[in-house]
Amino acid sequence: MSKLLEVIGELYDIKFGKKYIRKVQMDSRKVEKGDLFFAINNGKNYIEEVLKKEASLVICDDNKWKENSNVLIVENVVEAMQLIAREYRKNLKVKLIGVVGSNGKTTTKDILYSIISSKYSSKKTEGNYNNHIGVPFTILQIEEKDKYGIIEMGMSNFGEIKTLCKIAGLNYSIITNIGDSHLEFMLNRRNVFLEKSIVKNYVEEDKLLFFGDDPYLKSLKGKSIGFNDYNNYVISNYKLEENGILFKINEKDYKVNLYGEHNCINSALSIEMAKMIGMTDEDVKKGLENIEITPMRFQKILKEKIIFINDSYNASPVSMKYSLNTFEKLKTQKDKIVILADMGELGEKEMEFHIEIIQYALRKKFFKIILYGDRMEKALDKIENKDNIILFKNKSDIKNLINKEFKNKLILIKGSNFNQLWKIIE
Known part of the structure; x- marks a missing residue:
C-alpha cells in the first residue's frame, strides 16, 4: 500500500525510506509483519507486542514511544485515522x-x-x-x-x-x-x-x-x-x-x-x-x-434437530415486524417458536414500541412466544392475553426449556445485540 505510506509521509512530514505497509490493523492479535497498527483506546497497551511482530508502523498518542522510529505520535489517534483515510481516499x-x-x-x-x-x-x-x-x-x-x-x-x-x-x-x-x-x-x-x-x-x-x-x-x-x-x-x-x-x-x-x-x-x-x-x-x-451474509442476519443454524433462525444482531420496531412476517410465512411442518428480546435506543416511546411488538407477534400463528429482558417484562404487564407467552429473566432457562420441550422445532431469535441472544444457541 505505497499510496497510503506516501499520504502519511506528506501529512506528517516524514521520510519513510524503504518502509512498506502490508495491511492496516486495529486489533493487536491480527498484526503481522509489515502492518500499520492504530493504537486506539487500550491499544497502546499492546504497542510493544505489535513491534515484536515487526509492525511496519504504529500510530499512537503515548509519548513514551517518541524515540522509536517505527512509532508515530499524534494528539488523537481516531482523528489521525480519519484524516489519513480522507487524504488516502483522494489518492x-x-x-x-x-x-x-x-x-x-x-x-x-x-x-x-x-x-x-x-x-x-x-x-x-x-x-x-x-x-x-x-x-x-x-x-x-x-x-x-x-x-x-x-x-x-x-x-x-x-x-x-x-x-x-x-x-x-x-x-x-x-x-x-x-x-x-x-x-x-x-x-x-x-x-x-x-x-x-x-x-x-x-x-x-x-x-x-x-x-x-x-x-x-x-x-x-x-x-x-x-x-x-x-x-x-x-x-x-x-x-x-x-x-x-x-x-x-x-x-x-x-x-x-x-x-x-x-x-x-x-x-x-x-x-x-x-x-x-x-x-x-x-x-x-x-x-x-x-451471496455471503454477515452472521446473525436471519441466519439459519441447525443444532440437534432444532432449526434456529438467528436474527439477533440488532432490532428495531421495523426490523422486528419484518422478521416476524418472514418467519410466519416460512413453509415448514415444524412448530414455530419466537424468542423476542429488548430493543434499545428507542427513547421515551420505548414501552409503547415493545407493547406493539408483543401484540403484533400475538396476531401471528406461532406455537409459543418467549420474551426476554426488562423492557419486554414491563411491556408484558400491559398485555391482557398472556396464554401463549412465556417470560424469562435469564438465557440459561430459555436454553433448558428448548432442550427439554422444543426439540424438532423452528425457532426465531430476535432482539438488540446487547441481549446476547446468540448464547441460547451455544
Missing part, C-alpha cells in the same frame, strides 16, 4: 458506494459486494464497522488495484453522517429506509430522515438510489425502487420459496437464496445499484449465486 481511483438506512444496511452491503466482487476487485465494510472509526478503517483497507468499495455508514446522533461523507468521498449511495432507530438521541423519525438523507448532498442526483415506498424517502430526488408503480424500478411478483425468494424488477426475473420481503428490497437495491455502475443483468445474476 485512490476507486469508486465508493455508501449504504445508509435504519434497517438492512449490512445485508444490502453484503449482497451488493457479492455481485460486484464477482467481476471486479472490491472491498466492503467488514461486520458492522460503520461508525466514525469503522468507516475510515474500511477505507484504509482499500488497495490501489480495487475498483469499488462498499461502505456501510451508521449513526446514532446528529452530524455523524455528514462527518462520514466528508471522509468517504462517495460516488454513489443507497438509502434502505427510515425507521424508529436511535430515537433516544434523534427523538423522532423525521430527524432520523434528515440525518440519514444528508448523503444526497454528497452524490449526484442520478447516483442516489433509495427505497421509494418509504414515506420519507419518496420525497427525495434520485432513482427510487419499490413495489408501487410510481418508482423508477418496480418490484413485483414477490414469492417466498423453501430455498429463497423470487421476484421481478421492471418485469425481469430474479432469484435470491435469502428469505423475506425485506431481503427482496435489499436485493433489489443491490441489483439496481450494480446496474447503475455498469454491470449487465448477466453479471448481476452470476453474483447473486454466491
Whole structure:
C-alpha cells in the first residue's frame, strides 16, 4: 500500500525510506509483519507486542514511544485515522458506494459486494464497522488495484453522517429506509430522515438510489425502487420459496437464496445499484449465486434437530415486524417458536414500541412466544392475553426449556445485540 505510506509521509512530514505497509490493523492479535497498527483506546497497551511482530508502523498518542522510529505520535489517534483515510481516499481511483438506512444496511452491503466482487476487485465494510472509526478503517483497507468499495455508514446522533461523507468521498449511495432507530438521541423519525438523507448532498442526483415506498424517502430526488408503480424500478411478483425468494424488477426475473420481503428490497437495491455502475443483468445474476451474509442476519443454524433462525444482531420496531412476517410465512411442518428480546435506543416511546411488538407477534400463528429482558417484562404487564407467552429473566432457562420441550422445532431469535441472544444457541 505505497499510496497510503506516501499520504502519511506528506501529512506528517516524514521520510519513510524503504518502509512498506502490508495491511492496516486495529486489533493487536491480527498484526503481522509489515502492518500499520492504530493504537486506539487500550491499544497502546499492546504497542510493544505489535513491534515484536515487526509492525511496519504504529500510530499512537503515548509519548513514551517518541524515540522509536517505527512509532508515530499524534494528539488523537481516531482523528489521525480519519484524516489519513480522507487524504488516502483522494489518492485512490476507486469508486465508493455508501449504504445508509435504519434497517438492512449490512445485508444490502453484503449482497451488493457479492455481485460486484464477482467481476471486479472490491472491498466492503467488514461486520458492522460503520461508525466514525469503522468507516475510515474500511477505507484504509482499500488497495490501489480495487475498483469499488462498499461502505456501510451508521449513526446514532446528529452530524455523524455528514462527518462520514466528508471522509468517504462517495460516488454513489443507497438509502434502505427510515425507521424508529436511535430515537433516544434523534427523538423522532423525521430527524432520523434528515440525518440519514444528508448523503444526497454528497452524490449526484442520478447516483442516489433509495427505497421509494418509504414515506420519507419518496420525497427525495434520485432513482427510487419499490413495489408501487410510481418508482423508477418496480418490484413485483414477490414469492417466498423453501430455498429463497423470487421476484421481478421492471418485469425481469430474479432469484435470491435469502428469505423475506425485506431481503427482496435489499436485493433489489443491490441489483439496481450494480446496474447503475455498469454491470449487465448477466453479471448481476452470476453474483447473486454466491451471496455471503454477515452472521446473525436471519441466519439459519441447525443444532440437534432444532432449526434456529438467528436474527439477533440488532432490532428495531421495523426490523422486528419484518422478521416476524418472514418467519410466519416460512413453509415448514415444524412448530414455530419466537424468542423476542429488548430493543434499545428507542427513547421515551420505548414501552409503547415493545407493547406493539408483543401484540403484533400475538396476531401471528406461532406455537409459543418467549420474551426476554426488562423492557419486554414491563411491556408484558400491559398485555391482557398472556396464554401463549412465556417470560424469562435469564438465557440459561430459555436454553433448558428448548432442550427439554422444543426439540424438532423452528425457532426465531430476535432482539438488540446487547441481549446476547446468540448464547441460547451455544
